[in-house]
Amino acid sequence: TAVAIVNDGNVTIEQSNRSPQSGHRTEGPVESREKSAVLHRSLSHDPFRVVSGEGNYLRLSNGQNIFDATGGAAVACLGHGNKRVRQAVMDQMDCVSYCHSLFYATAAAEDLARLLTTSTGGEMVRAFFVSSGSEAVEAALKLARQYHLEKKPGEPQRKHFIARQQSYHGTTLGALAVGGHVARREVFEPILSINSSRVSPCYTYRGMSSVLEHETAYVRRLEAELEVEFQRVGPDSVAAFIAEPVVGAALGCVPAAKGYFQAVRRVCDRHGALLIFDEVMCGAGRIGPESTARFSSPLHAWQDPHIGVVPDIMTMGKGLGGGYMPIAAMLANERVIDVLQRGTGAFSHGQTYQGHPLACRAALEVQRIIAEDDLVANVRKQGVLLGKLLMDKLGTHPAVGDIRGRGLFWAIEFVSNKTTKEPFESTEAVAMGVHELGMQDPYNISLYPGTGTVDGRRGDHIILAPAYNVNENEIRHVVDTTVLV
Ligand code: PLP
Numbered sequence: 427t428a429v430a431i432v433n434d435g436n437v438t439i440e441q442s443n444r445s446p447q448s449g450h451r452t453e454g455p456v457e458s459r460e461k462s463a464v465l466h467r468s469l470s471h472d473p474f475r476v477v478s479g480e481g482n483y484l485r486l487s488n489g490q491n492i493f494d495a496t497g498g499a500a501v502a503c504l505g506h507g508n509k510r511v512r513q514a515v516m517d518q519m520d521c522v523s524y525c526h527s528l529f530y531a532t533a534a535a536e537d538l539a540r541l542l543t544t545s546t547g548g549e550m551v552r553a554f555f556v557s558s559g560s561e562a563v564e565a566a567l568k569l570a571r572q573y574h575l576e577k578k579p580g581e582p583q584r585k586h587f588i589a590r591q592q593s594y595h596g597t598t599l600g601a602l603a604v605g606g607h608v609a610r611r612e613v614f615e616p617i618l619s620i621n622s623s624r625v626s627p628c629y630t631y632r633g634m635s636s637v638l639e640h641e642t643a644y645v646r647r648l649e650a651e652l653e654v655e656f657q658r659v660g661p662d663s664v665a666a667f668i669a670e671p672v673v674g675a676a677l678g679c680v681p682a683a684k685g686y687f688q689a690v691r692r693v694c695d696r697h698g699a700l701l702i703f704d705e706v707m708c709g710a711g712r713i714g715p716e717s718t719a720r721f722s723s724p725l726h727a728w729q730d731p732h733i734g735v736v737p738d739i740m741t742m743g744k745g746l747g748g749g750y751m752p753i754a755a756m757l758a759n760e761r762v763i764d765v766l767q768r769g770t771g772a773f774s775h776g777q778t779y780q781g782h783p784l785a786c787r788a789a790l791e792v793q794r795i796i797a798e799d800d801l802v803a804n805v806r807k808q809g810v811l812l813g814k815l816l817m818d819k820l821g822t823h824p825a826v827g828d829i830r831g832r833g834l835f836w837a838i839e840f841v842s843n844k845t846t847k848e849p850f851e852s853t854e855a856v857a858m859g860v861h862e863l864g865m866q867d868p869y870n871i872s873l874y875p876g877t878g879t880v881d882g883r884r885g886d887h888i889i890l891a892p893a894y895n896v897n898e899n900e901i902r903h904v905v906d907t908t909v910l911v
Contacts, residue, residue: 523784567702589623593668594675
């Protein structure tokens with residue numbers, strides 16, 4: 427198994443007996459070497475054991491203090507151990523910890539829904555709370571299907587979803603079926619039964635045909651490809667197009683080209699398909715959306731003028747609850763809700779833990795803190811610094827093909843050849859090697875490795891997504907301890 431050790435200007439792939447899938451070390455106190463009863467991703471290499479978390483740091487059982495520069499996978503937006511969130515959850519515990527949402531409403535869920543719909547400037551009118559991003563995507567797919575069914579019951583039924591290649595929308599079968607993550611799909615391919623197909627992602631680094639192609643020409647090309655796909659599957663069979671406004675884990679923090687989502691919206695509108703934005707990873711302030719006249723305190727990626735398109739349905743996750751509780755959301759606009767209201771009057775979907783009071787209360791406090799402390803402004807400010815420092819330090823590194831991102835959501839894509847953009851041969855080897863290096867003394871930093879940038883399998887990157895309340899010194903520390911030594 428290869429592990430990458432990257433020296434000034436030189437990339438060395440060393441042989442190691444550690445699995446690139448595991449990313450975990452062999453040292454540590456006895457308890458972390460005991461056979462695990464948890465079914466981890468790797469059956470042979472247990473993860474590091476965390477004993478506590480405070481602020482930006484995770485303390486491991488071997489005494490190491492790790493700077494959590496990714497908040498898991500862009501989750502811990504307030505860092506760890508926030509006392510206000512803790513108190514809010516305890517207060518909710520004293521009030522009520524669970525009741526079934528079919529029969530009961532709680533202030534926690536109602537207040538969170540109100541805060542979120544208000545944050546959209548009224549574009550979204552209802553919020554539905556579940557426990558994970560995958561479930562939020564499932565709910566979005568089902569809502570899109572039900573919308574069309576109730577809108578025109580007698581018409582050809584819309585049951586096809588168009589997504590993009592190299593996309594990840596979650597791990598449940600429906601979310602996996604629409605997504606284009608080849609490696610994560612392949613074992614389950616025969617049981618992914620949703621009608622879906624995929625077009626090219628908007629990925630300027632690898633997608634633009636040459637340096638001579640202008641961004642607007644690239645966008646036109648992608649628009650034409652989407653139109654052809656609608657025609658191929660039958661325009662009135664398409665229920666929705668789903669995409670991440672800024673691609674997260676699958677490609678590594680890829681913002682769309684200017685005008686791209688306007689083009690997508692045009693095609694969807696032309697054919698009566700809904701537009702679903704999956705903001706599980708890039709939403710809730712993570713990309714530091716810019717203020718506009720319409721949205722003075724934007725929270726959602728689509729509110730950024732660079733994206734500038736309102737979806738019909740959107741999802742949130744990760745930074746919604748900041749990791750304090752498992753919570754994600756699906757939000758829908760009036761056009762969609764109105765059809766259900768006039769139709770069956772119900773959303774045909776429900777889960778035991780939907781609108782869980784403790785989870786909603788935790789997320790409500792997280793979102794209140796983000797708003798009160800003006801943290802999205804800090805995301806914008808520190809994000810500019812993070813991007814600049816990464817470019818300064820690594821822009822000319824021979825193993826770095828691209829550095830991209832927005833707000834506190836940045837990725838470094840590795841290549842074996844900067845000119846041809848050829849990835850390293852061994853999938854994940856460099857990203858995982860960099861992750862492993864980071865976890866060692868004296869670096870003590872946690873970075874998120876990803877793979878599949880070239881074709882869903884080859885090509886790797888690491889993601890940096892620190893907490894929204896980081897300061898300048900902490901950003902400098904992140905870059906100083908990052909990666910390539
Ligand atoms: N959608 C996107 C864009 C994601 O990045 C993820 C997770 O990484 C999901 C959906 C699935 O979320 P979860 O892992 O919480 O189920």
